[in-house]
Amino acid sequence: MNILQTIIEKKKLEVAEKKSIMDIDFLKSLNKNFDTKGLSLKQRLLNGQPNIIAEFKRKSPSKGWINQHIHIGEVVPAYEEYGAAASSILTDEDFFGGNIEELKIARLEVEIPLLRKDFIIDEFQLYEAKAYGADVILLIAACLTKEHVKQLAVKAKELNLEVLLELHAAEETGHICDEADIIGINNRNLETFVTDIQTSKDLIKLLPADRPVISESGISDIETIIALHNLGFTGFLIGENFMKASKPAVAFAEFMKALKKQKKLVF
Numbered sequence: 406m407n408i409l410q411t412i413i414e415k416k417k418l419e420v421a422e423k424k425s426i427m428d429i430d431f432l433k434s435l436n437k438n439f440d441t442k443g444l445s446l447k448q449r450l451l452n453g454q455p456n457i458i459a460e461f462k463r464k465s466p467s468k469g470w471i472n473q474h475i476h477i478g479e480v481v482p483a484y485e486e487y488g489a490a491a492s493s494i495l496t497d498e499d500f501f502g503g504n505i506e507e508l509k510i511a512r513l514e515v516e517i518p519l520l521r522k523d524f525i526i527d528e529f530q531l532y533e534a535k536a537y538g539a540d541v542i543l544l545i546a547a548c549l550t551k552e553h554v555k556q557l558a559v560k561a562k563e564l565n566l567e568v569l570l571e572l573h574a575a576e577e578t579g580h581i582c583d584e585a586d587i588i589g590i591n592n593r594n595l596e597t598f599v600t601d602i603q604t605s606k607d608l609i610k611l612l613p614a615d616r617p618v619i620s621e622s623g624i625s626d627i628e629t630i631i632a633l634h635n636l637g638f639t640g641f642l643i644g645e646n647f648m649k650a651s652k653p654a655v656a657f658a659e660f661m662k663a664l665k666k667q668k669k670l671v672f
């Protein structure tokens with residue numbers, strides 16, 4: 406089994422267990438705004454600027470612990486303060502050291518769109534994402550059939566969640582459906598965990614021009630952002646580059662300062 410298959414097998418058990426102790430009515434009762442629209446990441450990505458979606462990620466299968474003990478309240482508010490267009494919160498516990506409760510903490514602290522970053526295989530997780538305050542959910546083409554993507558995306562829209570559909574290979578472009586608000590190109594192959602920015606450069610040419618496209622993973626310098634922005638990307642999902650610093654807030658603030666300076670030169 407490759408890493409992605411291992412994660413998905415574990416995720417099926419996790420979801421089954423949660424479903425056995427929690428029902429959808431209970432999830433709805435957790436959020437007084439359950440039936441209202443969230444914040445739109447799609448709208449922000451249409452501003453034409455290079456928008457940064459800054460991720461809170463403690464651990465990953467490829468790197469092990471990145472920042473084991475940091476508190477989310479020390480990081481995500483700083484992401485907002487220094488100009489992140491949105492934040493991505495890893496909620497997978499076993500492989501990424503995250504927690505759904507942290508999504509709620511972030512929701513109480515910031516007013517930028519929040520992406521629930523997890524391996525979504527069941528609509529129960531969509532209700533859960535909404536209950537804990539997410540605005541956007543991730544669907545990963547590499548672990549879902551085309552039909553399953555469609556079904557989960559329709560349900561997400563019904564729950565007023567935006568849909569980020571993640572692709573990694575040309576064959577997966579067939580999974581794109583009308584409900585996918587944003588397309589993400591993951592530079593990391595989730596079977597081998599190797600990252601290559603060329604993936605973004607190659608795949609954007611194959612995508613419909615009718616919705617925003619973001620580049621995900623392995624981004625650590627301004628030059629890459631500028632190059633990808635010139636190819637049409639308006640969002641950049643970055644985690645490790647900030648989280649590996651002992652103070653991710655400071656690393657993010659410095660990165661944004663450099664990006665703003667560079668933008669003046671280029672645009």
Ligand SMILES: O=P(O)(O)OC[C@@H](O)[C@@H](O)c1c[nH]c2ccccc12
Binds near residue numbers: 462571591643644
């Ligand atoms: O830490 P990085 O290399 O900047 O990557 C962030 C993000 O793209 C990555 O965490 C990610 C992209 N797609 C995923 C799917 C599941 C888990 C994690 C991910």
